[in-house]
Amino acid sequence: MEQLKISEGFYNERKLQNLVENQTSIHLEQATMHIFETHSKAEQVLLKFDEPILASMLTGRKVMHLKNENNFDFLPGESLILPPKELMCIDFPEASMKTPTKCLAMGINENFILQTIQRMNEDMAKSNEEWAFTDYNFHFTNDQGIFQILQRLLFLFTENHPSKDLFVGMMLKELIIRILQTENLNKHTNQIDLVTSNRLTFIIQYINEHLSENLSIEKLANKAYMSESNFHRVFKNETGMSPIDYINTERIQLASRLLRDPKRKIKDVYSECGFESRSYFNRLFKRMIKTSPGEFQVNN
Numbered sequence: 001m002e003q004l005k006i007s008e009g010f011y012n013e014r015k016l017q018n019l020v021e022n023q024t025s026i027h028l029e030q031a032t033m034h035i036f037e038t039h040s041k042a043e044q045v046l047l048k049f050d051e052p053i054l055a056s057m058l059t060g061r062k063v064m065h066l067k068n069e070n071n072f073d074f075l076p077g078e079s080l081i082l083p084p085k086e087l088m089c090i091d092f093p094e095a096s097m098k099t100p101t102k103c104l105a106m107g108i109n110e111n112f113i114l115q116t117i118q119r120m121n122e123d124m125a126k127s128n129e130e131w132a133f134t135d136y137n138f139h140f141t142n143d144q145g146i147f148q149i150l151q152r153l154l155f156l157f158t159e160n161h162p163s164k165d166l167f168v169g170m171m172l173k174e175l176i177i178r179i180l181q182t183e184n185l186n187k188h189t190n191q192i193d194l195v196t197s198n199r200l201t202f203i204i205q206y207i208n209e210h211l212s213e214n215l216s217i218e219k220l221a222n223k224a225y226m227s228e229s230n231f232h233r234v235f236k237n238e239t240g241m242s243p244i245d246y247i248n249t250e251r252i253q254l255a256s257r258l259l260r261d262p263k264r265k266i267k268d269v270y271s272e273c274g275f276e277s278r279s280y281f282n283r284l285f286k287r288m289i290k291t292s293p294g295e296f297q298v299n300n
Contacts, residue, residue, distance in 0.1 A: 002077070002147060003058065003059065003076045003077065004056060004058050004076075004104065004147070004151055004154060005058075005151070005154070006035065006058070006102075006154055006158070007154075007155065007158050009158060010035070010158045014035070016037065016039075019038070019039045019040040020038050020039075020040055020042045020045060020092070021036045021037075021038055021042075021045055021090075022036065022037045022038070022039075023035070023036055024037075026157045026158070028157065028164065028165050028168050029109075029165045029168075029169070030108065030109045030112045030165070030168065030169050030172055031107060031108045031112075031168060031172055032106070032107040033105075033106055033107075033153070033154075033157040034104070034105040034106075034107065035058075035102065035103075035104060035105075036102065036103045036105060037100050037102050038060070038092045038095040038101040038102075039095060039096065039097045040092070040095055040096065040097075041092055041093060041094070041095055041096070042091070042092045042095065043091045044065075044090075044091065045089070045091075045092070046087060046088065046089055046090075047087075047088045047090060048085055048086065048087050048088065049082070049084065049085070049086075049105070049107050050084055050085060050107075051084050051107040051108060051109065051110060052082065052083060052084055052107070052110055052113060052136075053080075053081070053082045053086075053105050053106065053107055053108075054079060054080070054081055054105070054108065054175070054179070055074075055079065055080045055082065055103060055104065055105045055106075056078070056079040056080075056103070056104045056106075056142065056150055057074050057075055057076045057077070057078055057079075057102075057103050057104075058076060058102035058103060059076055059099075059100065059101060059102045060092070060094060060095055060099060060100060060101030061073055061074070061075055061092075061093065061094050062074040062090050062091065062101060062103065063090070063093060064080070064088065064089075065088070065089035065090070065091070066082075066086070066088060066089075066137055067086065067087065068137075069137055072139065074103075074139075077147075078140065078141055078142065079139075079141075079142055079146070079150075079179075080137070080138070080139045081133065081136060081137070081138040081183075082136065082137060083136040083137075084110065086136075086137070104150070104154065106153070108172060108176075112169075113133075113176055116172075116173050116176045116177070117131050117132060117133075117180070119173075120177060120180065124177075124237050126184075126237070126238055127199070127200065127234050127238070128198060131180055131184075133180070133183070138179075138183050138186075140179075140182055140183070140186065143178075145178050145240070146175065146178050146179065146182065149171055149174055149175045149178065150175070152171055153168065153171055153172075153175070156168050156171065177240075178240055181238065181239055181240030182240065184238050184239060185204070185238075185239040185240065185241075185246075188200055188204045188205075188238075188239070189204055189205075189208065199225065199226070200224075200234065200235065200238060200239075202223070202224070203220055203223060203224050203231075203235070204239075204246075206220070206223060207220070207246065207247055207250065208250060211247070211250055211251050211254055211273055211274050212271075212272055212273065214274070215247050215274065217231065217232065217243055217244070220243060231243070247274075248288075251273040251274050251284075252273075252285055252288045252289065254273050255269050255270065255273045255281070255285060255293065256285075256289060256296065256300075258272065258273070259293060259296055259297040259300065260297075260300050262297065264297070266278075266293050266294065266297070269293070270293075281293070
């Protein structure tokens with residue numbers, strides 16, 4: 001998993017005044033970027049913001065205690081959406097001077113978020129409901145698109161450029177859209193009760209239960225009672241990825257789980273995951289996991 005990085009210039013200019021949650025903030029028109037650094041073990045540190053927050057881990061581990069939520073580890077490569085004035089209670093079980101815990105917290109203007117969502121409902125209308133943040137304590141793993149935007153925002157906030165307010169505004173719009181699509185996909189994927197009236201939920205659950213089978217767009221569109229073109233448009237609009245990209249992502253994730261068993265043979269795994277070509281499986285696996293199936297199995 002790639003980790004977000006801050007420029008060395010940021011560390012040269014910031015002041016380290018506190019060993020626990022040392023805060024450096026950069027304010028722009030639509031958002032404020034806070035970088036928190038903790039260099040000492042600590043428990044039950046309280047933190048609250050007045051605006052909606054996107055928190056993303058940079059290094060180390062936090063244990064998060066949120067209202068009405070079970071405690072969970074917050075790790076690099078993960079992000080969390082929180083509402084305004086949400087009180088966080090945080091433990092830092094591993095922080096030290098040599099291995100500090102670092103976190104990005106992006107406070108985003110709530111009106112800016114609502115305007116972006118309104119534009120999505122006008123231009124990217126969903127099939128059965130309006131776009132909205134339905135889970136304001138949404139904890140997720142950054143996909144490549146979100147990772148690249150966050151990395152770009154880290155650069156833009158610390159860059160000395162006269163137009164960075166404009167640049168950041170454009171990046172924030174894309175970030176909000178991608179997070180909403182990620183949350184929407186998560187809702188469809190993890191919905192406990194099969195709601196057949198929601199065709200996208202039905203199709204996503206069908207895909208997850210039939211990864212070893214032939215999953216053509218024609219077959220899936222027929223099951224959704226949609227034309228192929230409309231099915232492709234709706235799926236990509238609401239999840240942020242095409243049906244084929246989603247199928248391949250789920251298949252590679254299944255393969256990575258199976259390959260953790262050293263007794264599994266790669267030729268059996270790729271077939272079990274629905275791939276007909278070993279070379280295509282190898283190519284996709286290396287592109288998504290950043291290593292070959294054989295190397296992954298040896299090292300895991």
